[in-house]
Amino acid sequence: MEAKAEARYIRISPQKARLVVDLIRGQKAGDALNVLRGTNKRIAPTVEKVLQSAIANAQDQFEDIDVDALIVSEAYVNDGPRMKRIRPAPMGRAYRYQRRLAHIVVKVAEKGQEE
Numbered sequence: 001m002e003a004k005a006e007a008r009y010i011r012i013s014p015q016k017a018r019l020v021v022d023l024i025r026g027q028k029a030g031d032a033l034n035v036l037r038g039t040n041k042r043i044a045p046t047v048e049k050v051l052q053s054a055i056a057n058a059q060d061q062f063e064d065i066d067v068d069a070l071i072v073s074e075a076y077v078n079d080g081p082r083m084k085r086i087r088p089a090p091m092g093r094a095y096r097y098q099r100r101l102a103h104i105v106v107k108v109a110e111k112g113q114e115e
Contacts, residue, residue, distance in 0.1 A: 003058035074107040
């Protein structure tokens, strides 16, 4: 019994989001929520929202599930598309840069069910 939640096209670089997602992987769902509430990163509230959504999805899919026994079985961040932007540069030139997007995926499972 595994439930999944996903947040796509989040305006943060995947490298920065992975720093927060790595903190909760493999933890109990309640402990992971506490860790995210205490994490001082801009992406932490978004990851917390995704985790709460995964817990709610587990409750919807499986009526007899024990929420206290849920653990974060998988949590990862994938690259999204990149937005190409141009910054003015000296002498009429233009410097190109990229704004990165991330897709955040969190899966929860019961304690004995993770693979």
